[in-house]
Amino acid sequence: MATDYTNLPTPSFVYVDFCLVPLGTGNPSVAEEVAEVQRVLNASKLSYTLHSAGTTVEGPWDDVMRAIGQAHEALLQRGIVRIQTSMRVGARTDKVQHWKEKIDRVENLLAKDSKESK
Amino acid sequence: MATDYTNLPTPSFVYVDFCLVPLGTGNPSVAEEVAEVQRVLNASKLSYTLHSAGTTVEGPWDDVMRAIGQAHEALLQRGIVRIQTSMRVGARTDKVQHWKEKIDRVENLLAKDSKESK
Amino acid sequence: MATDYTNLPTPSFVYVDFCLVPLGTGNPSVAEEVAEVQRVLNASKLSYTLHSAGTTVEGPWDDVMRAIGQAHEALLQRGIVRIQTSMRVGARTDKVQHWKEKIDRVENLLAKDSKESK
Amino acid sequence: MATDYTNLPTPSFVYVDFCLVPLGTGNPSVAEEVAEVQRVLNASKLSYTLHSAGTTVEGPWDDVMRAIGQAHEALLQRGIVRIQTSMRVGARTDKVQHWKEKIDRVENLLAKDSKESK
Numbered sequence: 001m002a003t004d005y006t007n008l009p010t011p012s013f014v015y016v017d018f019c020l021v022p023l024g025t026g027n028p029s030v031a032e033e034v035a036e037v038q039r040v041l042n043a044s045k046l047s048y049t050l051h052s053a054g055t056t057v058e059g060p061w062d063d064v065m066r067a068i069g070q071a072h073e074a075l076l077q078r079g080i081v082r083i084q085t086s087m088r089v090g091a092r093t094d095k096v097q098h099w100k101e102k103i104d105r106v107e108n109l110l111a112k113d114s115k116e117s118k
Numbered sequence: 119m120a121t122d123y124t125n126l127p128t129p130s131f132v133y134v135d136f137c138l139v140p141l142g143t144g145n146p147s148v149a150e151e152v153a154e155v156q157r158v159l160n161a162s163k164l165s166y167t168l169h170s171a172g173t174t175v176e177g178p179w180d181d182v183m184r185a186i187g188q189a190h191e192a193l194l195q196r197g198i199v200r201i202q203t204s205m206r207v208g209a210r211t212d213k214v215q216h217w218k219e220k221i222d223r224v225e226n227l228l229a230k231d232s233k234e235s236k
Numbered sequence: 237m238a239t240d241y242t243n244l245p246t247p248s249f250v251y252v253d254f255c256l257v258p259l260g261t262g263n264p265s266v267a268e269e270v271a272e273v274q275r276v277l278n279a280s281k282l283s284y285t286l287h288s289a290g291t292t293v294e295g296p297w298d299d300v301m302r303a304i305g306q307a308h309e310a311l312l313q314r315g316i317v318r319i320q321t322s323m324r325v326g327a328r329t330d331k332v333q334h335w336k337e338k339i340d341r342v343e344n345l346l347a348k349d350s351k352e353s354k
Numbered sequence: 355m356a357t358d359y360t361n362l363p364t365p366s367f368v369y370v371d372f373c374l375v376p377l378g379t380g381n382p383s384v385a386e387e388v389a390e391v392q393r394v395l396n397a398s399k400l401s402y403t404l405h406s407a408g409t410t411v412e413g414p415w416d417d418v419m420r421a422i423g424q425a426h427e428a429l430l431q432r433g434i435v436r437i438q439t440s441m442r443v444g445a446r447t448d449k450v451q452h453w454k455e456k457i458d459r460v461e462n463l464l465a466k467d468s469k470e471s472k
Binding site: 082 | 261266
Binding site for chain 4: 003005006008009010011014023024039040042043044061062065066069070072073074076077081082083084085086087088089090091092093094
């Protein structure tokens with residue numbers, strides 16, 4: 001096992017979907033914090049989309065993780081003392097697939113169902 | 119601590135966002151499996167939406183969890199031997215808020231930014 | 237596609253690992269809430285273990301999800317108005333594997349490394 | 355809103371708990387891949403622990419994310435074509451708390467229960 005693990009690069013393309021939760025704010029609403037996160041992502045110039053349960057960002061591993069880390073720091077600097085975040089990360093080398101294409105593939109499969117049942 | 123924990127009910131309304139991953143299929147694509155999951159959700163009559171990194175389902179805890187459990191079982195019965203799923207669950211008693219309203223609130227906050235910067 | 241999805245059962249054995257976050261409490265500590273969750277799990281008679289980043293519960297899908305739902309309800313009844321939970325669910329039909337065995341397998345593989353490097 | 359988001363730092367201390375799933379391998383077991391991930395973390399010199407449902411790593415945001423990114427890359431370079439990972443991230447500024455202390459606090463609360471019920 002002669003791999004030099006310390007010099008490995010990080011993946012060149014990933015998607016990261018995340019949902020950030022501020023703790024101890026005394027306010028059950030998180031809209032202000034989610035808006036601030038979007039501002040950080042917007043400044044990053046990465047491709048991202050807000051959806052029903054989080055935000056998906058796409059790009060090189062280091063850039064995506066740096067932007068999400070900055071989003072955490074932005075909230076900590078505004079006085080949020082604790083943050084708990086859930087993330088889903090996807091990496092693949094067999095093809096580059098934008099999230100929109102993934103949804104399209106599923107919807108095409110489902111469209112065939114209704115044709116077949118006629 | 120006299121609470122009778124065994125007879126507690128489960129929450130009357132939750133949203134569950136999930137991303138299901140089949141293992142050991144020899145195929146890196148998951149579109150077929152995601153389509154099958156949508157069919158199970160469709161049969162459940164619950165409200166759900168497919169997005170960039172998963173599917174969000176809303177309704178009573180027991181109904182939502184039963185439908186997602188059935189989605190797992192549907193894939194196991196089709197020969198998938200192992201499934202690993204990531205979920206985000208949200209429960210709140212202060213108000214009922216459909217996911218669309220949550221996104222609208224954030225977008226309204228961001229819309230104010232651009233007005234203020236003019 | 238003649239499957240009757242509405243009558244599908246749920247998986248007979250799963251592990252669910254979860255991390256529950258109370259929102260709007262005004263207190264960044266979550267130890268009280270985590271302790272309450274352990275009390276609910278203890279009453280459920282299911283097998284569970286608390287670890288560095290959550291709690292893992294094992295058993296039939298319906299029983300595990302009911303217990304975790306009751307844990308949410310226990311906190312909502314104590315006045316927590318919003319909860320956000322992250323879960324990992326694992327289901328497999330090829331074998332029953334307790335989480336302890338999974339860790340042992342990995343540690344056995346790593347133990348071979350140090351023998352080989354001598 | 356004059357914040358310069360692009361020059362924000364990332365948090366100085368986080369814990370990241372992750373569970374990495376290789377897709378398309380034709381093998382439902384993941385022990386080999388989990389062992390490889392541990393080797394990358396070991397080389398990183400960060401503090402980490404393997405538990406019932408994942409691995410928890412602690413340290414500065416950039417270092418932790420770099421190590422986890424390298425773990426992904428190590429598997430991609432070994433021929434895994436797709437990886438899906440679930441992560442929980444915790445950041446706080448009110449105190450530095452090792453995961454072991456968090457568990458101790460909960461267990462101390464539960465120990466009081468049994469004293470009170472005597």
